[in-house]
Amino acid sequence: MERSPVAFDQNSSGAAGDFPALLRRKGLLSPAIIGPTPQAGSPQKTWQPTEATTILAFKFSGGVLVAGDRRATAGNTVVYDRADKVLEIDRHSIMAIAGVPATAWEMARVLEHSFQYFRRTQLQEMSVDGKVRALSKLLRDNFGFVMQGVGVVVPIFATYDSHPNPEAHLYFYDAMGAQFEATDYAATGSGSPAVRGILYYENNWGAKPLHKMSEDEAVSIALRALDTAAESDTSTGGVDRSGKIYPLMKIVSGEGITTLPEDKIAAVFKETVA
């Protein structure tokens, strides 16, 4: 008997507590559109999606530092210089995004609601493995857009696991949804080759390895890395001193997530970078 407009069949389709499945059932999740991919020699693309660029994350003594520049571009146009690419998903998880913000922000929103929906309906927190997999699945579902040349997203996911051993975990993904756990650092986006070079160098031959660094030292390295990326990559914003625009940085630790205040980043920048 159809008893109400309210759906009560939460366990009959998909896993229990699966929020994307609920959205799909209600027709609220945009399905992946698989269409013809652009052929070689086809007419010049006239439209280019807005894209966000360089993000990085590494483990230091106080947890995981996640940083991103603020620039969003479409082709060679700067669309926005205060884009937020480091997003809080829950009390212990951060997703940082490189790629198309329209898709990435929607993914972050689905992810945020998925974790909360799971906790509320199943009366327990989703495991770290479950969270990592949830993002992987969203990327996989989005692959149709990627094949069409729009909507590519390459995120970094940082989270703190309190069971069984309290420890911070860092993952990066490819556009198809493969997840890779990083031992020390991760960087994605167009400016990432330079960033990876710097982090690799610092970790192996710097004054001390990344995981032994203090917060100030970690902020300094992140600023230098983004500044270097901006030097050669026009899509990366780096630091705009005249506009007082600094990269966004957040730290994941056992206590939760802290957003570093701009004046602190500015002070470290002035002392060690400028």
Next chain:
Amino acid sequence: MIEEPYRWVEAIANRREYIETQLAPGSPIAALGYRDGILFLTVGRTRQKLFEIYDRIAMGGIGHPGDIERLRMAAIELASTEGFTRSAADVSLRRLVHYSLSPVMKSAFEQVYGAPYLARMLFAEVGQRPSEDLFLRVEYDGEIATNGATYGQARQDFAVLSGTPQSRELMEAFLKSQHAPDASFEVALNSALDAWSIGHMSLQASDANGLPERAAISKYRQEQLAGRGIEAALLERDASMAIRYRSLSDTELRPLINE
């Protein structure tokens, strides 16, 4: 078959009586608005009765666990899809209960060939100020009672739910005289425990009239707490956090109880 209207009315009356009997032993739940939020409290042995619905909404229920579960799930689904497609600020308890839950519960109750919901629920939504706190009690037939200042009823900063109307009214009478919206957490906690004790006493001895003596309440409370656990949850008023719900453990509450 029930063809005549009279037979339908009779069937509904029987059904009401049956549900009331089923709900009668339900342990009371008290929700008190205080300075820093809303405190939900009950005392029980096993089953969880207090639940998080959305960022600012919590629920407590008595009845059949299967029915409570279906309604809880429906409330979470509705709130989550609304919060996702619009924003968390658009999720409203008033709309959730009035437009979605109540009509469903009413039609289930009145369709005499189907099963009704064996559940009575108490919802609360925390506001920026105590005067914006909303409490709604929803009955198995979809009837809604609110704390709002409507039709000359004085606005109350608390709401209770219990197995019988008599038990509920005693708890309300007690809180009306004892509870103030600017109370501290400790004071609210102890008022809630007293209200629970009064409600529970009334369920045990339904012939008693009026509020019991102060000393009798304390004695009863002490006896009950020796063998049962406190289940409590908070909706915090602190607007710096998105998610205001937090469950409180028995062990963190025990030291705050006045003996």
